[in-house]
Amino acid sequence: MSNPRIAFIGAGNMAASLIGGLIGQGIAAESIRASDPGAEQRARLAAEHGIEVFADNAQALVGAEVVVLAVKPQVMQAVCRELAAHLAPDALVVSIAAGISCASLQAWLGATTDAPRAIVRCMPNTPALLRQGVSGLYANAAVSAIQKQQAGQLLGAVGLALWLDEESLIDAVTAVSGSGPAYFFLLMEAMTAAGERLGLPRETAAQLASHTALGAARMACESEVEPSELRRRVTSPNGTTEAAIKTFQAGGFEQLVQQAVDAAARRSAELAEQLGQ
Numbered sequence: 001m002s003n004p005r006i007a008f009i010g011a012g013n014m015a016a017s018l019i020g021g022l023i024g025q026g027i028a029a030e031s032i033r034a035s036d037p038g039a040e041q042r043a044r045l046a047a048e049h050g051i052e053v054f055a056d057n058a059q060a061l062v063g064a065e066v067v068v069l070a071v072k073p074q075v076m077q078a079v080c081r082e083l084a085a086h087l088a089p090d091a092l093v094v095s096i097a098a099g100i101s102c103a104s105l106q107a108w109l110g111a112t113t114d115a116p117r118a119i120v121r122c123m124p125n126t127p128a129l130l131r132q133g134v135s136g137l138y139a140n141a142a143v144s145a146i147q148k149q150q151a152g153q154l155l156g157a158v159g160l161a162l163w164l165d166e167e168s169l170i171d172a173v174t175a176v177s178g179s180g181p182a183y184f185f186l187l188m189e190a191m192t193a194a195g196e197r198l199g200l201p202r203e204t205a206a207q208l209a210s211h212t213a214l215g216a217a218r219m220a221c222e223s224e225v226e227p228s229e230l231r232r233r234v235t236s237p238n239g240t241t242e243a244a245i246k247t248f249q250a251g252g253f254e255q256l257v258q259q260a261v262d263a264a265a266r267r268s269a270e271l272a273e274q275l276g277q
């Protein structure tokens with residue numbers, strides 16, 4: 001496993017999770033630095049992981065081969081403009097910010113067409129905080145094979161990392177997995193309410209719903225066969241599952257999911273447009 005020197009700019013929830021994941025994978029704490037304006041946040045990271053922390057972003061960058069931009073999208077432009085003069089020309093920039101394009105990052109980091117920056121844009125999701133995330137990653141043409149491996153290793157520390165051939169697919173990733181945990185929470189809420197109406201105590205219904213989601217997700221992730229086949233195997237003709245699935249389908253479940261995911265993808269593209277200005 002490669003052990004590049006990594007700087008995290010912004011050391012909030014996602015950065016803390018990535019740092020924990022990297023250290024859990026055997027990356028040396030000495031190779032990781034982080035900067036954040038919050039003194040408490042810095043103290044927590046230093047105490048938990050033994051990494052060097054700074055209030056000044058430029059100091060965190062010293063010697064960094066990989067720079068992870070982990071600030072909120074709204075402050076990204078100011079942060080990039082501040083970092084531009086301090087970044088090593090051959091450093092890999094990894095952005096995990098939602099809605100910030102490679103073109104915006106290039107412009108804000110002062111890159112030119114003659115000297116483009118190596119940028120990997122990622123879309124992780126919230127379960128990354130438990131190292132159970134899934135991320136879509138896009139690398140621009142300036143990213144080398146080794147840098148691609150380093151970015152894959154970074155996001156792989158908090159879950160599954162999947163490469164995309166086109167940056168525009170980040171909107172689809174946002175719509176499927178970025179926003180996706182909330183869709184499953186909604187289903188769990190609805191199942192809990194339905195169970196409660198059938199007489200189950202609320203807590204019992206909630207546990208039945210969430211543990212069923214967990215078990216089903218593990219079966220889907222760990223099985224060789226597609227979810228449609230897993231579903232077929234648990235749906236006996238004329239049985240209880242079939243009664244429920246038929247009801248879902250009669251209500252247009254698949255079309256509704258398509259419309260919901262389309263709406264999220266459109267909103268992702270709109271937000272990216274606004275944030276890039």
Ligand SMILES: NC(=O)c1ccc[n+]([C@@H]2O[C@H](COP(=O)([O-])OP(=O)(O)OC[C@H]3O[C@@H](n4cnc5c(N)ncnc54)[C@H](OP(=O)(O)O)[C@@H]3O)[C@@H](O)[C@H]2O)c1
Pocket residue numbers: 009010011012013014015035036037038041057070071072073075079096097098123124125126127178
């Ligand atoms: N959390 C998720 O599930 C998730 C999923 C996908 C993508 N993302 C992306 O990940 C990024 C970070 O999200 P997060 O949830 O980790 O947010 P977060 O917990 O708010 O972390 C951002 C950190 O950046 C710090 N910060 C603010 N201004 C800064 C500056 N000028 N220089 C350096 N650090 C600065 C913040 O400090 P203050 O709090 O003091 O402002 C905060 O500690 C976002 O761009 C988000 O779009 C997050």
